[in-house]
Amino acid sequence: MPTFVYMTRCDGCGHCVDICPSDIMHIDKKYRRAINIEPNMCWECYSCVKACPHQAIDVRGYADFAPLGHSVRVIRDEEKGTIAWKIKFRDGREKNFLSPITTKPWGSEIPDFRNEAQPSDEMRNSELLAFEPESIRLDDGGLHTLKSNGLKLKEGVYY
């Protein structure tokens, strides 16, 4: 069933319910633990697996083409800024991978424009977006236009 939840590990905290993009992780009313209610709408995106604080959620590949006996486990660590994967093949072979997920402390570099100076009217009436043109080429060059690039738009058949 794409994702599934181990009975003894889940405490019903609902992190998976909060994050699932497909709205298929729900809390089972009888057992008060998480359950995937609609496996054929599961993308195996692992959002819930990564969000679970108890490693209670795992994935069993889609039954219409994936045989049993495999696993792809993950630990995503926001503090360290890394993600670690362990792949186990049906025949027992293993592969491990580790990648960065961010280079900055979470959210530290996002500007809140309410705290910054208003853009000028000249900027407003130009074709420039926030922080442009500097942020495009990181030099003094302006925005590319038809004129600057010696172009025009012409009707007809061109390839």
Place this chain on the structure above:
Amino acid sequence: MSYKTIIEDNIDILVVGAGLGGTGSAYEARYWGRNKKIVIAEKANIDRSGAVAQGLYAINCYMGTRWGENKPEDHVRYARMDLMGMVREDLAFDMARHVDSAVHKFEEWGLPLMKDPKRADLPKGDIGKGAYMREGRWQIMIHGESYKPIVAEAAKVNADKTFNRIMVTHLLMDDAKENRVAGAVGFNVRTGNYHVFKSKTVIVGAGGASNIFKPRSVGEGAGRVWYAPWSSGSAYALLIEAGAKMTQMENRIVLARFKDGYGPVGAYFLHLKTYTQNAYGDEYESKWFPALEKMVGKAYLDTENQHFSHKPIPTCLRNHAFISEVNAGRGPIHMVTMEAFQDPHLEEVGWENFLGMTVGQAVLWAATDIDPKYVNPELTTSEPYVMGSHATGCGAWCSGPEDVSGNIDEYFWGYNRMMTVDGLFGAGDAVGGTPHAFSSGSFTEGRLSAKAACKYIDDGKADGINVSQEQIDTRKAEVYKPLETYTVGRNEIVGGTVSPSYILPMPGLQRLQKLMDEYAGGVTVSYMTNDKLLNIGIHKLKILEEDLDKVAAEDIHQLLRAWELKHRHRTSECVVQHTLFRKETRWPGYYYRGDAMKLDDDNWHVLTTSHRNRDTGEYTMEKQPLYHLVDEKDK
């Protein structure tokens, strides 16, 4: 019914759907509209929503103008070539000239972009030394597992409110002025409450459509669609029903991908230099090209020169060779990975590429003991998808920017990315004719829309908006009707899912998928259709629409699925109308018109548009002129 009505009033900019496009809008709207009220309505949780929820291992649209790698017009010409000429080149140019600034911001916010050690000496700037690692001419490689949560932060910080778990079902129209948008309504998929957003402008950043054509998978695997299963065509249904003009809706896309898992092939072809062969180990593409050249013309495929030059072959034409070879009995097609994967670095890239954006493919290979170092994995061609941000251009007909499109009446009506409905803007899948935007380009389109929306408001264009209580109440009754239909109909039967009075969302979806597959060129008919089939398809879609009036929902979750189905149905209807209108085979490998098996530049070197009458449901189809970017000196 005990559901509350929650009204959010006096919104300036409402962002419907916050994937990469919508997040770009919320961020940029605050830059130009410091005192404006900016609200996001998102179907899932903004931290993991949209097509990038799972992450990405590449940013497919980056010019590299800072290192002189490409100019915006180079990208436009590339998109034109790949789409067999059918691109809104003004919009594509505009996106390409801004897109690098979005990517530089992503890096500033913490997204890990890979650097090329061979180009470590390349300039400085304030965002790290060294040029980015190129996967291909337009693609750069990233460690993008957290791409979405990082970008979502920029939207959340700058929006006044973010409403998660709101399925937006309809746009609101202004009762004071014809053809002007006034907000949106929907319901919370957890509480069930009815949400009304009254807004001066709306930017639709919702998703394209997966799951409208019958998928190759027969069970659970239907979830492993190429485009996310939660992409329910809302980008199109909301606009079509608001009366916006749509374009290029016939231009569905079929993907050649790793079989069943639909793992991406871009990094494999471009970076790992793997290649394809048929079941018998032979190269197969070139032998199909001479006949294909006759079908599309030498200008689009020059067998003698193109195949041996560095000019890429349009994706659909490579699909055509793939499909033809399989139908000739020499499948499966394999990706030759065994050579590249002997290099441990490339092997790592190959695996991490999946773990970063299509984990399901890694799950499948683990389950089937496929280690691409020792086995060449199978490829397949997918069921068709309808969308406008990847390598195809379905979407709404939008105005271009004044300095590029200002002299062309058909392409310009005042505000960049505004649709033919006043105050209604779009980004990502919602904007038509702008293929190859991908994640960074969609974010950029969101930014462009937001700046234009601010200007629209400041110019007084949204003054005097009025939404009547009647409109709000009518929509409310409509939104919850599937729950009532269930309650009433359920009493008639002992139990189970079979009722003579209603249809549940899943069987309804299967009916839609089957008819789209068989009549509109899906996978079981090798992507073939014709005018007769399409007309039958239109008829069946009409009957399905009558039945969808009786779609039933047992609970709020099913109510979500019911509305997704209605959006998918409306999208499909528009796709079939467009496919019928364009009487030629423009993109062999995406679909074929059996009654017009040639590309026809004499009659169809045009963009198609449709308009659905809001009262009668009738479609009006039109041809729109294609303007191409050419050298100023060109006559």
